[in-house]
Amino acid sequence: MSDDSLSSHLHEMDLSPQPGFTEQANGTAAMYDEAAADHEGFWARQARERIDWSTDFEQTLDWTEAPFAKWFVGGELNVAYNCVDRHVENGNGDRVAIHFEGEGGDTRTVTYADLQREVAKAANALESLGVEKGDRVAVYMPMIPETVVTMLACARIGAPHSVIFGGFSAEALHTRIADADAKLVVTTDGQFRRGKPAPLKAAVDAAIHHGDDASPVEKVLVVKRTDTEVEWDDERDVWWHDLVDGQPTTHDAQPMDSEHPLFILYTSGTTGKPKGIFHTSGGYLTQAAYTNAVVHDVHPESDVYWCTADVGWVTGHTYIVYGPLANGATQVMYEGTPDTPHQGRWWEIIEKYKVSVLYTAPTAIRTFMKWGADIPATFDLSSIRVLGSVGEPINPEAWLWYRKHIGGDAAPIVDTWWQTETGGIMISPLPGVTTLEPGSAQRPIPGIAAEILDDDGAPFTEAEKVGYLVLTKPWPAMLRGIWGDPERYKETYWSRFGPKYYFAGDGAKYDEKGNIWLLGRVDDVMNVSGHRLSTAEIESALVSHPSVAEAAVVGASDETTGQAVCAFVILRGDATDHGEDTVQELRNHVAKEIGPIAKPRQVMIVPELPKTRSGKIMRRLLKDVAENREVGDVTTLADSSVMSLIKDGMSTGSAD
Numbered sequence: 296m297s298d299d300s301l302s303s304h305l306h307e308m309d310l311s312p313q314p315g316f317t318e319q320a321n322g323t324a325a326m327y328d329e330a331a332a333d334h335e336g337f338w339a340r341q342a343r344e345r346i347d348w349s350t351d352f353e354q355t356l357d358w359t360e361a362p363f364a365k366w367f368v369g370g371e372l373n374v375a376y377n378c379v380d381r382h383v384e385n386g387n388g389d390r391v392a393i394h395f396e397g398e399g400g401d402t403r404t405v406t407y408a409d410l411q412r413e414v415a416k417a418a419n420a421l422e423s424l425g426v427e428k429g430d431r432v433a434v435y436m437p438m439i440p441e442t443v444v445t446m447l448a449c450a451r452i453g454a455p456h457s458v459i460f461g462g463f464s465a466e467a468l469h470t471r472i473a474d475a476d477a478k479l480v481v482t483t484d485g486q487f488r489r490g491k492p493a494p495l496k497a498a499v500d501a502a503i504h505h506g507d508d509a510s511p512v513e514k515v516l517v518v519k520r521t522d523t524e525v526e527w528d529d530e531r532d533v534w535w536h537d538l539v540d541g542q543p544t545t546h547d548a549q550p551m552d553s554e555h556p557l558f559i560l561y562t563s564g565t566t567g568k569p570k571g572i573f574h575t576s577g578g579y580l581t582q583a584a585y586t587n588a589v590v591h592d593v594h595p596e597s598d599v600y601w602c603t604a605d606v607g608w609v610t611g612h613t614y615i616v617y618g619p620l621a622n623g624a625t626q627v628m629y630e631g632t633p634d635t636p637h638q639g640r641w642w643e644i645i646e647k648y649k650v651s652v653l654y655t656a657p658t659a660i661r662t663f664m665k666w667g668a669d670i671p672a673t674f675d676l677s678s679i680r681v682l683g684s685v686g687e688p689i690n691p692e693a694w695l696w697y698r699k700h701i702g703g704d705a706a707p708i709v710d711t712w713w714q715t716e717t718g719g720i721m722i723s724p725l726p727g728v729t730t731l732e733p734g735s736a737q738r739p740i741p742g743i744a745a746e747i748l749d750d751d752g753a754p755f756t757e758a759e760k761v762g763y764l765v766l767t768k769p770w771p772a773m774l775r776g777i778w779g780d781p782e783r784y785k786e787t788y789w790s791r792f793g794p795k796y797y798f799a800g801d802g803a804k805y806d807e808k809g810n811i812w813l814l815g816r817v818d819d820v821m822n823v824s825g826h827r828l829s830t831a832e833i834e835s836a837l838v839s840h841p842s843v844a845e846a847a848v849v850g851a852s853d854e855t856t857g858q859a860v861c862a863f864v865i866l867r868g869d870a871t872d873h874g875e876d877t878v879q880e881l882r883n884h885v886a887k888e889i890g891p892i893a894k895p896r897q898v899m900i901v902p903e904l905p906k907t908r909s910g911k912i913m914r915r916l917l918k919d920v921a922e923n924r925e926v927g928d929v930t931t932l933a934d935s936s937v938m939s940l941i942k943d944g945m946s947t948g949s950a951d
């Protein structure tokens with residue numbers, strides 16, 4: 296579609312809430328007023344209505360040690376009890392919690408009663424391995440029910456989990472295990488990827504035997520998933536089926552303080568060292584449950600919900616594990632890739648389980664657009680009633696395709712802006728309440744406050760002016776810090792615009808109607824397929840290669856993945872350039888150091904890098920090159936001839 300026909304198409308559409316939808320929606324227009332009138336009172340009500348507390352809280356918010364928040368002070372709860380046991384006690388033990396669909400077509404149906412038994416067994420098993428309240432547990436697992444069970448078992452005994460995405464390498468795993476000082480790792484022998492088993496435990500072994508450092512890991516608990524051959528350390532390694540299967544099926548859940556740490560999740564920042572974002576219990580669970588109800592509009596008694604994220608990312612934590620399970624919802628969990636064994640796999644799953652609420656990422660939608668609308672057209676998707684999007688801005692064209700070909704031209708789409716740090720959805724339309732605006736996340740949900748600031752830190756409301764998105768009031772699911780580094784927490788989020796504003800790192804603007812449009816990161820962070828990658832982390836991976844003297848990485852726009860990693864590399868004087876072989880070697884090196892998601896789409900061997908007089912690399916100019924644009928203003932370069940040198944002497948390697 297051309298831009299003109301796209302915008303005329305948009306004008307013709309009626310995107311106001313549909314009759315019939317509003318009446319049944321969990322979110323209401325009144326909530327905006329309630330929350331605006333009494334911010335804390337609103338959240339206190341959400342906490343008491345949606346969560347079971349063993350001890351009620353005395354104070355809603357303690358912000359006296361800002362930016363370190365305490366929510367629902369004095370309250371006690373057990374997160375796993377809230378996600379599992381209470382539903383069984385309320386007579387919903389037979390309700391399906393998880394319809395599991397393995398990549399190879401194997402299925403499992405896990406009811407809430409099943410989940411209660413499995414979580415109890417796993418909690419007993421963790422305790423038998425010496426895991427105590429406060430100990431950290433690393434989880435390096437694929438998308439299988441045991442992963443959810445493990446996370447809930449950790450929550451049950453108060454041992455914060457640190458889930459590390461299964462696509463990360465041994466190197467990345469090592470750093471994260473060491474930073475969190477995890478004493479137990481839970482993993483699987485392998486994982487299925489495009490029909491083939493790929494090893495997983497091997498990376499755990501390598502992470503533990505990393506260099507000369509003594510590893511904090513005492514035990515490794517291993518689920519057998521693929522029958523992949525594994526090396527075995529009799530002292531350290533334990534099979535899940537040997538230990539967990541025989542455990543008692545009940546476990547006494549102890550109440551935890553509302554501020555007890557629930558999990559750590561590493562995310563990329565602007566430096567090479569990933570940040571351990573940590574979240575606590577009561578506030579996080581409240582916002583997870585609330586947003587899954589009012590934004591996804593999940594009705595636990597009738598909906599079948601499917602969030603396609605991996606549990607290794609925050610979306611999987613909040614919207615596969617904690618939100619929907621706290622609400623007692625029924626959900627689909629799919630292990631594999633969208634094109635295994637065919638490109639209609641997702642639509643087949645929706646038809647099979649009658650999925651009614653689908654939450655996915657723009658990069659997936661753009662991939663399906665490429666594969667063609669005739670693929671979903673052969674499946675019955677009439678069960679769909681709400682669609683969600685997360686991870687990056689969704690371009691209007693993808694929005695329209697999603698609505699038309701997946702949503703039957705009727706389902707509201709919620710474009711949800713949030714971050715690992717925010718813990719839950721922050722800016723999004725409410726289905727049934729908001730008149731939708733394709734491409735915009737629109738406005739903060741009830742209970743959330745945001746502004747856009749100019750360079751001087753002043754809020755403005757003019758349309759089309761670009762500024763910085765900030766959050767202006769503390770919210771229950773907010774991060775409580777960076778694990779082990781309170782200074783970095785203050786510095787990263789609360790210094791740019793003073794202690795009053797949380798700086799999200801995103802550019803934003805308003806349109807004429809007052810909708811917020813998110814415009815991407817303003818820092819050296821890339822967004823590739825909705826995954827956050829740091830330029831510095833990839834640069835340091837590149838320079839760890841013996842042939843590399845210097846490296847600069849930029850995110851260049853990419854039709855499918857949003858942004859793609861483009862690296863500019865100066866080789867060492869003694870290194871010989873083997874052209875395409877060198878390029879491939881460097882690409883593979885990054886995949887090995889960080890993980891396949893970080894593998895550069897392009898590596899360009901260059902003689903120089905553009906730098907300012909103070910030595911700062913001017914990534915903006917490299918981005919121009921990577922995006923095939925006329926190179927911008929070079930006047931602040933120390934040596935203005937560098938850019939022509941780069942363009943002339945470039946040998947380019949591209950993706951496979």
Ligand code: WT7
Nearest residue numbers: 610685686687688710711712713714715813827
């Ligand atoms: C960054 C956070 C939120 C879970 C997945 C990613 C970008 C996220 C949107 C959206 C525009 C978005 C932002 C944000 N982002 N959702 N709906 N529209 N941008 O979590 O890895 O912590 O990344 O993703 O740039 O800062 P994350």
